[in-house]
Amino acid sequence: MLKKVLSALLALSLVASLAGCSGGETGSTAGAAASTAASDAGSAAGGASGPSGEPIRIGYVSALSGDSALWGQAGLNGMKLAVEDVNAAGGVLGRPIEVVGYDGQGQPLDSVNALNKLIDESKVVAVVGTNFSSCNIAMAPVADSKKIPLVATAASSPSVTVDEQGKLHPYSFRIGFTDPFQGRVLGSYVYEKLGFKKAAIITDIGDNYSTGITQYLTKEFTAKGGTIVAKEEARSGDNDFRAQLSKIKSANPDVLFIPWIYKDVALITKQARELGITCQFVGADGWDSQDLPKLAGTAIDNSYYCSRPGFNTREAIEYGERYKKVYNIVPEAECLFGYDGVMWLVQVMKEKNSADPEAIRDGLENTKDFKGYLGTMSVDPATHDPTRDAAIFQIKDGAIKYIENYSVN
Amino acid sequence: MFLQQLVNGISVGGIYALIATGYALIYSLLGFSNWAHGEVAMFGAYMALTLVTRTNSPFLGALVFGILGAGLLSIFNEKVAYKRIRDHGSPTMFLMIAAMGISTTYQNGAMLAFGPKFQMFPSMFETSTIQLGSISIGILDVISLLTTIVALVVLDLLINKSKMGLGIRTVASNSYTASLMGINIDRYFALVFLLAGMLAGSAGVLLGLKYSVYPTMGNVSLKAFIASVLGGLGSVRGAIVGALIIGILETMVSGYLSSGLRDLVTFGLLIVILLVKPSGLMGVTIEDKA
Numbered sequence: 001m002l003k004k005v006l007s008a009l010l011a012l013s014l015v016a017s018l019a020g021c022s023g024g025e026t027g028s029t030a031g032a033a034a035s036t037a038a039s040d041a042g043s044a045a046g047g048a049s050g051p052s053g054e055p056i057r058i059g060y061v062s063a064l065s066g067d068s069a070l071w072g073q074a075g076l077n078g079m080k081l082a083v084e085d086v087n088a089a090g091g092v093l094g095r096p097i098e099v100v101g102y103d104g105q106g107q108p109l110d111s112v113n114a115l116n117k118l119i120d121e122s123k124v125v126a127v128v129g130t131n132f133s134s135c136n137i138a139m140a141p142v143a144d145s146k147k148i149p150l151v152a153t154a155a156s157s158p159s160v161t162v163d164e165q166g167k168l169h170p171y172s173f174r175i176g177f178t179d180p181f182q183g184r185v186l187g188s189y190v191y192e193k194l195g196f197k198k199a200a201i202i203t204d205i206g207d208n209y210s211t212g213i214t215q216y217l218t219k220e221f222t223a224k225g226g227t228i229v230a231k232e233e234a235r236s237g238d239n240d241f242r243a244q245l246s247k248i249k250s251a252n253p254d255v256l257f258i259p260w261i262y263k264d265v266a267l268i269t270k271q272a273r274e275l276g277i278t279c280q281f282v283g284a285d286g287w288d289s290q291d292l293p294k295l296a297g298t299a300i301d302n303s304y305y306c307s308r309p310g311f312n313t314r315e316a317i318e319y320g321e322r323y324k325k326v327y328n329i330v331p332e333a334e335c336l337f338g339y340d341g342v343m344w345l346v347q348v349m350k351e352k353n354s355a356d357p358e359a360i361r362d363g364l365e366n367t368k369d370f371k372g373y374l375g376t377m378s379v380d381p382a383t384h385d386p387t388r389d390a391a392i393f394q395i396k397d398g399a400i401k402y403i404e405n406y407s408v409n
Numbered sequence: 410m411f412l413q414q415l416v417n418g419i420s421v422g423g424i425y426a427l428i429a430t431g432y433a434l435i436y437s438l439l440g441f442s443n444w445a446h447g448e449v450a451m452f453g454a455y456m457a458l459t460l461v462t463r464t465n466s467p468f469l470g471a472l473v474f475g476i477l478g479a480g481l482l483s484i485f486n487e488k489v490a491y492k493r494i495r496d497h498g499s500p501t502m503f504l505m506i507a508a509m510g511i512s513t514t515y516q517n518g519a520m521l522a523f524g525p526k527f528q529m530f531p532s533m534f535e536t537s538t539i540q541l542g543s544i545s546i547g548i549l550d551v552i553s554l555l556t557t558i559v560a561l562v563v564l565d566l567l568i569n570k571s572k573m574g575l576g577i578r579t580v581a582s583n584s585y586t587a588s589l590m591g592i593n594i595d596r597y598f599a600l601v602f603l604l605a606g607m608l609a610g611s612a613g614v615l616l617g618l619k620y621s622v623y624p625t626m627g628n629v630s631l632k633a634f635i636a637s638v639l640g641g642l643g644s645v646r647g648a649i650v651g652a653l654i655i656g657i658l659e660t661m662v663s664g665y666l667s668s669g670l671r672d673l674v675t676f677g678l679l680i681v682i683l684l685v686k687p688s689g690l691m692g693v694t695i696e697d698k699a
Contacts, residue, residue: 205669234668239620239629242417243663250410263527267620274538274547275413295529295621 051091055098056355058345059118060338061129061139062153063106071131071334075153076101077327078338079128081319086342092349099342104130108138115139119146125355126151128341131334133157140169149361151175151344153337154308158212161384173364173384175337175344175374176308179209182284183216183259185306185390188408190255190282191224194304200230200253200279202244202268204260207236213259213284220408229253236261241268242275249277261286266295273299280304293398300395304403308333309374309391312402316373340372375405413544414664415657420550422656423557424619427612428633429640429648430564431605437581437643438601441501442634444508445486446609447627448515453479453610454617454626455523461530468618471530472556475614476607483606484599486511491602492595512627519624527621553615560611561649564604568645577601581643632659635679641689650690 060079062072079099087096100122104111111130118124127143130136131154140160143150152160152174161172190196199221204210218228230251232244245268248256256272256279258265269281281300285307293300310333311320319339323331347370348363349355367379375389389405428450435443457475460466466474490507538545568574580587580597588594616626636655640647655675662671686692 232668234663238668239616240417240421240660242420243414243660244668246410246413246417247664263621266527266529274545274549276538276540276545291526295527297529297532 051087051094051096053095055096056092056349057098057100057122057124058342059115059122059124059127059129060099060101061104061111061114061118061127061135062101062131062334064101064103066105068106068132071332072103072106074332074334075129075131075338075341077323078335079342081323081326081335082339082342082346086346092346093353093355095355097342097346100124104135106130106132106135108135111135112138112142115142115150116146119148124148125349125357126345126360128338128345129153131155131337133160136160136172136174140172143171144169147171147361148357149173149345149364151341151364153334153341158383158385168382168384171361173379174386175340175372175377176386177388177390178212178385179284180212180216181385181387182306182390183213183218184220184408185406186213186257186259186282186284187217187220187226188224189304189306189392189406190257190280191221191226193406194255194280194282196254196280197226198229198252198254199226199257200232200248200251200255201228201257202232202234202241202248202260204236204264205233207261209261209286210259214257217257217259236264239267240271242271245272245275245277248272249275253279255280255282257282259284259286262289262292263295266292266300269296269299269303288393290400293395293400297398301397303395304392305395306390306392306406309389309405310336312391313373313375313405319373336373340374343372344370376407410543410664412542414660416544416546416550417664418657418660419653420554420656421660422636422653423554424612424615425629425633425636425656426649426652427557427560427608427615428630429636429652430561430645431608431612432630432634432637433640433643433645433648434601434605434608436637437645438577438584438598439491439495439501439504441504441508442642443605444505445511445515446508446605447630447633448512448519449479449483449486449606449627450609450613450616450630451519451622451624451627452482452515453606453613454622455519456610457614458528458530458617458622468552472611472614476610479610479613480603480606483602483609487599487602492598495598516624516627523624525624527623529621530618549619553619556611556615560608564608564645567604573600632675635675638679639682639689641691644689644691647689647691 060076062075063069064072064076083097083099086092091097100118102114102118104114115127118127126149128151130152133155136152136155137157137159139150149171154176155174156176156179158178160174162168190199201214201217203214222228230248230253232248234241234244256277258268258281260268265283265287281303283305287305288307311317311331316336320331323335345360348360352359352363365379365381365384370377377386377388379386387408389407392403392406394401394403428446431446432442453475456478457471460474461471490511491504494503494507538547539551568577576592576597577600579592580594584594616629632655633652636651637648639654640651658678659671659675662674682689
């Protein structure tokens with residue numbers, strides 16, 4: 001008899017623990033949401049004229065567990081800091097705001113489930129996330145059908161806001177720029193700021209990243225009045241680029257654009273210098289690696305590249321210090337996106353004097369010069385892609401040096 | 410412009426030649442394509458890189474170290490894998506499959522041991538160039554071309570002029586008869602693997618110096634293999650000629666047509682050769698292989 005009771009108890013506890021497991025993800029994020037609410041209440045009580053009433057809820061989807069949780073958690077932490085600041089300053093429309101985070105695990109299916117839960121159960125007015133294009137491409141149609149604005153963070157594929165058929169997802173937006181946008185930045189910066197008029201490009205024809213940047217770059221640079229004197233193609237892994245570089249040398253350009261990933265950049269720049277090409281080298285965020293100056297050595301000295309803004313400006317560096325103090329971990333760039341995401345939505349709600357998802361969507365679409373830690377951004381209503389500041393870096397004596405934030409207009 | 414591209418082509422082809430001759434040597438003796446050959450080159454590059462980063466050794470030391478390391482690895486492959494298969498009297502196909510297994514094992518082993526990162530040799534020479542009219546030739550290219558020429562001339566003399574070479578040619582001609590004549594054929598097999606490995610090792614070090622060192626760098630041996638087929642499988646001189654043709658052709662196609670067409674032309678040439686002259690440019694008869 002005792003045995004039977006024991007085994008029944010054991011079975012029960014097993015079932016309970018299983019249920020605990022399956023509910024674990026939502027449990028922990030619900031916990032995170034609860035703690036945000038608690039800190040809101042605390043700061044609200046501290047303020048002289050605190051916001052009151054039903055909180056306005058903003059959702060967040062990202063990988064809060066698993067391999068990429070480092071970024072997902074950083075985004076959520078950044079949003080919590082923004083919520084703290086907004087509520088301390090009186091909230092939005094007299095009401096406090098609140099962040100509800102759900103775990104999308106960096107997977108499209110889980111991200112869609114998380115988005116549905118946020119909209120149906122938590123009644124959020126807008127959702128921030130994710131940093132993965134694959135997840136946002138799956139989430140975009142859901143946001144459209146439920147009419148809730150979805151603001152991607154660092155997701156960079158053009159398909160996040162405009163589908164394969166070229167149709168705009170009316171409820172999808174993004175904070176970071178697309179890969180090809182860097183082509184515009186480079187074309188404009190090199191012509192306007194560096195003053196070069198004769199350019200050559202070497203493109204990796206096996207990679208959309210490189211061909212996309214090349215296309216935008218050519219358009220921007222020639223529209224400004226520059227000429228492309230040589231356009232060469234190669235493939236990553238070729239290792240020997242001297243055939244193409246010899247042609248480029250004979251065209252005698254002022255500047256050579258190399259929109260490649262850093263390991264190839266090291267080879268291209270070294271071989272170019274060996275062939276006696278002395279012109280300026282310029283690249284995109286594929287260069288963004290501490291390994292590049294080590295691999296390329298003196299060949300890459302004085303070269304410029306653009307990348308996503310990070311902890312470069314004074315404001316962003318101060319924010320990073322604050323983040324480090326509060327969470328006691330090294331800040332990841334994603335926490336800038338989380339903070340800016342909340343602040344962007346708050347600015348739109350204040351402008352529209354409404355927390356209605358439809359009004360927020362209209363406001364997001366017509367954003368002009370929103371200023372955040374990531375710099376200034378405006379939204380192109382036709383594609384929902386931001387035109388925003390990019391950070392310009394220069395490689396100098398083996399170190400990467402931040403030069404300035406540059407914006408295309 | 411044309412001369413510059415020619416120089417580029419010869420410098421690419423020279424390295425292909427070092428690997429291609431190794432293929433040819435082993436094929437002439439065992440009648441199979443040693444797919445692990447590229448990984449032997451990769452190993453040589455890592456040996457040299459490790460020596461240079463640990464001890465700041467000069468170029469010559471690194472080259473010798475890489476060559477010896479690759480040569481020993483090549484003998485190791487022969488003793489552990491190929492010899493056993495031969496002793497069992499298994500078909501040649503088994504040797505080729507074993508070689509593919511070795512190739513995959515070494516690639517992944519290197520990834521575990523050294524990481525998947527691209528690494529470069531610390532600069533041993535100034536990246537200066539020699540200017541000849543409108544042509545610029547990198548110091549590194551001159552050094553690698555000199556190394557290649559020395560290695561290939563020594564190899565040619567060794568095979569065609571020395572007693573050891575006579576032995577190799579005898580075994581290549583017919584290993585069974587050679588063994589009946591009292592020649593210790595296992596010794597010659599080991600010797601050929603050592604030679605092929607050393608050539609691959611020098612190619613690996615030069616490739617690493619000119620480009621970069623990474624676990625899958627041995628894949629370049631596919632081009633070298635095509636070169637050895639083009640020149641005539643089993644013919645060492647043919648392999649050298651084939652390698653130079655492939656190197657120059659690739660550079661010219663990338664330079665004057667489009668690099669998208671480069672591999673298409675190379676592999677197209679292979680198909681044409683196989684159709685028109687299956688034994689290769691310097692097709693060797695069965696009586697005279699090496």
